[in-house]
Structure formats: structure tokens, C-alpha cells
Amino acid sequence: MSEKLRQHIEKITPLTDIEFEYILSHFVPKKLKKHQFLVQEGAPVQYDYFVLSGLLKASYTNPEDGKEYILQFAWEDWWTTDYQAYFNQSNAILSLDCIEETEVLALSLTNREKICAEMHKIEHFFRRKSNSGYIALQRRILSLLTTSAQERYEQLLACYPDLIQRVPKTIIASYLGVSRETLSRFTY
Amino acid sequence: MSEKLRQHIEKITPLTDIEFEYILSHFVPKKLKKHQFLVQEGAPVQYDYFVLSGLLKASYTNPEDGKEYILQFAWEDWWTTDYQAYFNQSNAILSLDCIEETEVLALSLTNREKICAEMHKIEHFFRRKSNSGYIALQRRILSLLTTSAQERYEQLLACYPDLIQRVPKTIIASYLGVSRETLSRFTY
DNA sequence: CTATTAGTGTGACCTACATCACATAAAATC
DNA sequence: GATTTTATGTGATGTAGGTCACACTAATAG
Numbered sequence: 001m002s003e004k005l006r007q008h009i010e011k012i013t014p015l016t017d018i019e020f021e022y023i024l025s026h027f028v029p030k031k032l033k034k035h036q037f038l039v040q041e042g043a044p045v046q047y048d049y050f051v052l053s054g055l056l057k058a059s060y061t062n063p064e065d066g067k068e069y070i071l072q073f074a075w076e077d078w079w080t081t082d083y084q085a086y087f088n089q090s091n092a093i094l095s096l097d098c099i100e101e102t103e104v105l106a107l108s109l110t111n112r113e114k115i116c117a118e119m120h121k122i123e124h125f126f127r128r129k130s131n132s133g134y135i136a137l138q139r140r141i142l143s144l145l146t147t148s149a150q151e152r153y154e155q156l157l158a159c160y161p162d163l164i165q166r167v168p169k170t171i172i173a174s175y176l177g178v179s180r181e182t183l184s185r186f187t188y
Numbered sequence: 189m190s191e192k193l194r195q196h197i198e199k200i201t202p203l204t205d206i207e208f209e210y211i212l213s214h215f216v217p218k219k220l221k222k223h224q225f226l227v228q229e230g231a232p233v234q235y236d237y238f239v240l241s242g243l244l245k246a247s248y249t250n251p252e253d254g255k256e257y258i259l260q261f262a263w264e265d266w267w268t269t270d271y272q273a274y275f276n277q278s279n280a281i282l283s284l285d286c287i288e289e290t291e292v293l294a295l296s297l298t299n300r301e302k303i304c305a306e307m308h309k310i311e312h313f314f315r316r317k318s319n320s321g322y323i324a325l326q327r328r329i330l331s332l333l334t335t336s337a338q339e340r341y342e343q344l345l346a347c348y349p350d351l352i353q354r355v356p357k358t359i360i361a362s363y364l365g366v367s368r369e370t371l372s373r374f375t376y
Numbered sequence: 377c378t379a380t381t382a383g384t385g386t387g388a389c390c391t392a393c394a395t396c397a398c399a400t401a402a403a404a405t406c
Numbered sequence: 407g408a409t410t411t412t413a414t415g416t417g418a419t420g421t422a423g424g425t426c427a428c429a430c431t432a433a434t435a436g
Contacts, residue, residue: 062334069333071326084323116315120308127304127311130318135272137325138259144332145257145365146250149423168383177333182423184385337393356413370393372415382433390425396418403412 002029004052005105008077012128013121023122026111032102038081039096045085047106051078054102055166058082058094059174070175073099073163079129099167149178150186190217192240193293196265200316201309211310214299220290226269227284233273235294239266242290243354246270246282247362258363261287261351267317287355337366338374 005027006020015023027050032038039045041061049056051074058072058080071094074080082094086109116123143152153176157164164172173183193215194208203211215238220226227233229249237244239262246260246268259282262268270282274297304311331340341364345352352360361371 123311127315134322142248
């Protein structure tokens, strides 16, 4: 199963068996059931998570009205956590919980910085990952600024048709920034 | 003037004089007047820019209705370019132009990858920068999802009171994702 | 297999913000 | 310093999407 991490890293940089074993030794495997939390709002954030299987959501809950907004879905081959809290070692403003039964590899900040410092190629790997993440968020901002909720829904359907099968529409709605009722009225 | 780059990098990692001179030799200094473009939509993107002085905006223009949306303002101590086009060496979808007379240090992708590969500490520096950028964009997404245009304006005023003095409100409006007319009606 | 909870659809009505249309003021440019 | 161009304010009106309320259906848990 953790071979998935190796394949994932090797998309960017090749590894010897020994290197990979060494890297892997810095991760902690975790298995979670539906509705379990990996990060809870207000609590410290120990780990960044690489998803081996399953499906998670990273969300923010507005304390004023209790409304939930989804920042990110994460499934196989994705990394996720509350990065603000993780990198600053502060308390989470986001929650991270499982929409499906999920397996992850957890990496503490200490271990991340350790393997980055020890292995230049890993620092390179994480730089590249972070760059792609940045670009993806920029696209999302552009899509929030320029397109209607209906269009955003269509784009999501086009990009991730399977996601809609796996995730309740209420949650899709709060990812798109639209009310459940409005989403349900879209024709597609 | 380029000492600013050194100070900027040394916030994350110390440099010797020789190291800094070497790094600096990979940058090209440029001076630009108001309204000059550093990146033009449709054209290849050669450089990432570190801003020494002045003020720039990175924007997307919707081809359907010609409306402009601001993705980012960049001033002293900030990096900017169309990262999607820069990293993939494809054509720009964004434009980057000067709101004020501006001085930058330009770094080609080749030179960036070269100094990152040669100097582990520079790769580290860029990883850290990219991480912060990611977190900032995530906050912006959250703010677009959870707050009204009026609140976003107030937050912007609170964070960057000087920006409002330097940038016409039409452009502030298209950063906030609100029409010029609506912005002008806000009471504050 | 029954009971509770989570998910979805739909009507009626409301509101934040967009659009269009002018008017005026302030900068740039010749 | 006269003339474009750019920036800004404000009224009238339109609309996407929000909110509330209720009905129904599908999961999930005991």
C-alpha cells in the first residue's frame, strides 16, 4: 500500500529502495472510519497527510452561523491538512474528516523538515508539490471570481465526475460556495 | 537596491557574500514605467519577478465580456508572475502590468532550477516561500466563500490601508470580485 | 425490521449585488 | 492650459442566489 507513496514521489524524482525505506520510516500509517476526524478545529495540527485510499474533506465552519465551507476534497494520491496551522504549529481553524473509510500516511513537521534537510531531492519534491498546489488554488480563486455557481458545478462535474457519486450534494454545494437548495435547482 | 533580495532571502536562510553574488548573477534587473506589461496574455512567460519597488497587478481578462479580475497585487518584497504559464512554460492566461513605476529582478525558470539544484538552501528558500503563498491563497478562497463583498473590502482596508491610496477603486473592486458601482456605495 | 437521522427536491419570498445610464471630477497628454 | 482619458458617485431597475418551510426518500443504527 505504501508503494503508492513511492510511485507518487517518483513522478518527480527517482528513489533507490534504501532511500524510499528511509523516507517511509518518517511516516505513520493511520486507518480511519467514516466521520472520524484527522484535524479538529481548535486543536494543534501534528501531521500532513498523504492519502492512500478513501476520501476526506477539509472544511471551515463559520462560528457566527455554523455554516460549513469546504476548502478541499482529498483522495488517493493527494496531500492534505490545515497547512496554516501545520506550518506555524498553531491551532487548527479547519477540520479534516473522512467522508469514506480512509487510509493515510502521516508526516509530522519535524520529520518533514528532517528529511527535507537530509535529502535535497525530497526538498525538491516538496517544492514542486507546493508549486502545483499554489497553481491549483489560483485557478480556484479565478473560478470563484469569474464564474457563476452553475458554471462551477458544471466544471466540477466535468473534472471529477466520480466525486459527485461519492459525496452528498449538500457538501458539493458548500465546496462551490452555493446553497444546497440552489444547487438542487441546477439543470445539467 | 538588490540588497533587498538578500535581506528577503536571509529572512529564511543566511547567505555569505559570495553565495549572494552568485545567486544575484542569475537575475536580470528591469525598470518599468506605469502601464508597462511584464507578462502579456497569450505570450510565453520567461520570468518570475521579485519586486524591488513600485506596484504591479496580476489579472485575468474574461474574453467573453472583457471584464478584468485581479488575482494579486505585488509590491516591494513580493514575488509575482503567471506561475501556471511560468512553471509549465506555456502561454500566459494572466497579464502582469505596472500600476506605478516599478523595479524588479527577473529570474528565468532555467536559472531558478539551476540555483535550486546547485544550492540546497535556495531550494529550501523557495519551498518555504511557496508554502506561505499556498496558505495565503487558501485564506483568500475562504474569504471569498464566507464573507460579503463589504466585509472583504473592510478586511482589505484593515490589512493594507496604504494600498487603497495607491490603487484606483475600480481595480480594488475587481480584486474583491465586486462591481465598481457597488464598491462605491459601501459605507465605511 | 423499525426508528432515527441524513440527504434531496421544490415553492414562496427576500436581498446582495449587477447592470445601465448619467453626471462630475481629477489626471494625463498634447 | 485645453482636451482627452480615467476615476468616481448615484439613481433606477434587474437577477442570481439566499432563506425558510415543508415533503419525501434513502441510509444507518439500534
